[in-house]
Each structure stands twice: as structure tokens, then as C-alpha cells.
Amino acid sequence: MTGTDASAAGTDSRVTGTSAPPTSTARRLDTAVRAYVRRHPWATVVALGEGLGSTAFWRLDNGRLHWLAVQSPETAAVRRMLLPDGPRRRTLACPVTDFGWLDAVRSPERGVVVTARGLLMFLRPPEVRALFAACAERLPGGALVFDAVPRWCAGRDRPRTDARTALDLPPLRWGMDAADRPGVAGAHPNIVAVREVPPPGRGPLAGRLARWRRHVPLLHTPARSVTEIRFGGLGTAAGPGPGGAPADPDRAAGRRSR
Structure with a gap:
């Protein structure tokens, strides 16, 4: 199984009739x-390596956004059989690391948010x-949201089995x-903000405890962090979106978001 297939195991709950609640990372x-x-209701959501088990489109759909699931060719073929493309949801067969999928994003001036769950590690x-760097260069005004394991988990060059x-x-x-x-911003000059996405519905103390847990590798299952990267440029490059949707004021004014 390749890295782009790592999150592809399982079958979508809308197909099987089951419904599993999203994990803390997914939330x-x-x-x-x-x-x-x-902020950008007509945006495109690009789900890298989404696989077959995700119901994110149905959780997040506002009736206007477009969804592009980028899969390895093998996974894309199966996904299209189980989940045929619709007017606002489609699957693209493309390795996530060759960046050809960036050319498939329609109307990027409306906004693009890229998700990479269970992939980058x-x-x-x-x-x-x-x-x-590619997203910052090609998706002005966009964002990239991803999860990551602690650094101590990486670099172990041995295969593992999903339990x-x-x-x-x-x-x-x-x-x-x-x-x-903070060093992520050095990947490209158009990265204007990098922030951690905290667990929803929890206070600052819980966030501190979660960060402490990452530094005690023998006492817990590795906790994944979630990070959002924002790219500059949409407010000045594209102006208001369709239907008068306002551009992100931070982008328009050239300010860094915190």
C-alpha cells in the first residue's frame, strides 16, 4: 500500500448503511x-488521499461548495464504482505528490481548502x-489543513499493520x-499563517494536557496534531466571490492571521 492509499481502507458508511462518529482528528x-x-461558501474542498471510508462531504456540504477527492488510480477506480461523481463531488485519479491535481481545481478564485488526513506522515x-510550497504558489487565498504524528514516531523504516x-x-x-x-512558513513566501487547530469544545487546560502527552511516548498512543496553513492573495487577486460573498478580510488587507 502506498502513502496515498494509507487512508483508503474501509467502505463509506453511506454505502454500507453504517454510521461511525468522526474521530477527534476528523472533528x-x-x-x-x-x-x-x-468565509468562502463557493469554495472547492480538495481531499487528498481521502479513501473510501470518509463521509466528510456530507458532514461539511453547504449546498454550494465543490468537492474534489484526489486518489491513487487504484483507489479512484473503486471509489467511482461505490460513489459515482455528482454535480459538485468528483474523484480524480492522480498521485498527490505530482501536483497535477492542482490543474483540476475549477474556479480557484472562489477559494480552495485542501485537506490531508492520515497522509503526510x-x-x-x-x-x-x-x-x-505548491499549494502556497498555486492557491492564493487558500488553506491547507492536515494532521501529523509527533516527530518521534517518524523515521522508523518498517511496515506496520492497521489494527x-x-x-x-x-x-x-x-x-x-x-x-x-513556525518553520512551516519557510516553505514558501505566500504562507501567511500557520496555526494549531485545537480539539473542539475543550478549554485551554485540555489543550495543554494534549501537548504534554505528545512528549511522553511510552505512556500513550501517539496523539495527532492538526495544523492549518493559510495562503495570502485571494482578497487582492480575486476580489469578492460569486453572489457577492466577501473575501477574507485578513487576505485583503495583507495581515497575518493568528
């Missing part, structure tokens, strides 16, 4: 995407940095700690 990703879509560090699916997974090659987050 944090959802929170960031919803916030972006509120399987890529090599130069591939991750190249992804950050839920019994499928072999590639080794973890990339991780990120809180101290690494």
Missing part, C-alpha cells in the same frame, strides 16, 4: 474546513515541504512537533 479538520467555507520530508483493517501500512516517514510549526 478538528471539520472545524477548520467549516470556518474556511463560511507517510510522505518523505522533502515531499511534504514541496506540497506546502482495524489488518492491512499493511508503509512506514511513518514524517512527523511534526509544536516547535516545528
